[in-house]
Amino acid sequence: MNKEAQEVHDLFCERLHSSGLLSLFDCLPDVYFVAKDLAGRVVLANPVAVKMCGFETELEMIGKTDLDIFTEDRAREYMKDDRHVFETGESIIDQIEMAPNPNNSINWGVVTKVPLYSREGEMIGLGCIARNAVDSYSALRPYVEMNEVLEYVRLQYARPIKIDELAELVHLSMSQFKRRFRQLFKITPTKHIQNVRVSAACHRLSSTHDTVATIAAEVGFYDQSHFSRVFQRVVGASPSDYRKQGRRVVL
Numbered sequence: 001m002n003k004e005a006q007e008v009h010d011l012f013c014e015r016l017h018s019s020g021l022l023s024l025f026d027c028l029p030d031v032y033f034v035a036k037d038l039a040g041r042v043v044l045a046n047p048v049a050v051k052m053c054g055f056e057t058e059l060e061m062i063g064k065t066d067l068d069i070f071t072e073d074r075a076r077e078y079m080k081d082d083r084h085v086f087e088t089g090e091s092i093i094d095q096i097e098m099a100p101n102p103n104n105s106i107n108w109g110v111v112t113k114v115p116l117y118s119r120e121g122e123m124i125g126l127g128c129i130a131r132n133a134v135d136s137y138s139a140l141r142p143y144v145e146m147n148e149v150l151e152y153v154r155l156q157y158a159r160p161i162k163i164d165e166l167a168e169l170v171h172l173s174m175s176q177f178k179r180r181f182r183q184l185f186k187i188t189p190t191k192h193i194q195n196v197r198v199s200a201a202c203h204r205l206s207s208t209h210d211t212v213a214t215i216a217a218e219v220g221f222y223d224q225s226h227f228s229r230v231f232q233r234v235v236g237a238s239p240s241d242y243r244k245q246g247r248r249v250v251l
Contacts, residue, residue, distance in 0.1 A: 032109065032130040035116065040065045040082055043125065085113050085126045108132075142184055145170060149181070149189075157196045158220045163189050197221060198234045205243045212239045 032052055035044035045053070045061045053069050055061045066075035066082075081092055091114040109130040116125045148169045153161065166189055167177035181189045197219040204215045213224045216239075221227035231239050 030132055032128070032132075034128045035125055036082065036128070037125040038086060038123070040079060042069075081111075081113060082126060085115050086123065089115050089123065091115065142180070146181065146184060153193055153196050157193060157200060158218060160220070161193055193220075194230055195234060198231055201227070201231060201239065202235065202242065205239055206246070215239070 030048065031046070032049045033044070033046040034042055034049045037043050041063050042061050042065075043063075045055075045058050047058075050056070050058050050061055053061060061069070066078045069075070070078065077097070081095070081097075084090065085092060091112065093112050095111045095113075096108060097111050109132055111128065111130040113126050113128045115123050116127050118124050149166045152166065152169060163178065164174050166181075167174045170177060170180075172180065178189060181187075181192070185192065187195075200219045201215050201221075204210060204218065205212075208215070210218070212228070216222075216224045216227035219227075221230070228239060231237075231242070235242055237245065
């Protein structure tokens with residue numbers, strides 16, 4: 001690493017260490033992070049970036065440009081975006097582009113590039129964060145598949161909801177559905193329905209003068225005493241005390 005790159009590297013490290021961001025980027029398992037100086041040389045790279053670019057250690061990657069790391073056509077595309085950031089000071093946010101992959105397979109990333117400045121306000125480089133679009137989708141897919149269930153509960157909480165109804169929405173048996181829901185959200189479907197109803201009750205207690213009995217019925221509890229027990233357990237206060245205290249709870 002030459003002297004100029006070393007100075008930028010040390011400055012980035014100092015600033016990121018002081019803010020705690022460097023250790024954060026090192027701990028994120030699916031986020032690619034690289035910082036470059038104005039010459040396009042890598043001055044920082046987290047373990048994910050090092051691995052994706054085919055290196056064993058960060059030290060091997062530091063000082064290299066995109067042309068040293070990638071095929072020329074791909075490097076030119078990356079460098080074009082870098083120049084836009086350097087010349088305009090504008091960030092590139094959530095751009096979909098071909099991502100590096102040590103296995104040479106087709107991969108796509110969601111990329112953000114932002115200018116980095118010295119304490120004196122002078123641009124000294126850029127930071128690039130990328131998320132693997134394929135991996136992100138794979139990780140989110142189980143939750144996306146439950147969207148219909150969550151939306152159904154959100155819209156229908158005021159009426160009786162049977163768990164087998166929810167299971168049918170995602171084409172699972174009731175036992176499979178309960179198990180899958182709990183694995184994803186760390187809560188049972190029944191408790192989720194209760195939480196949605198309690199959240200709706202909190203809003204009504206804070207924004208209306210309706211009686212507790214009326215609110216209990218409106219949000220799907222047909223037994224006021226049961227409503228009060230559930231509300232106390234979830235919120236930590238009775239419905240009446242919650243209203244008197246003017247509390248706001250987001251569940």
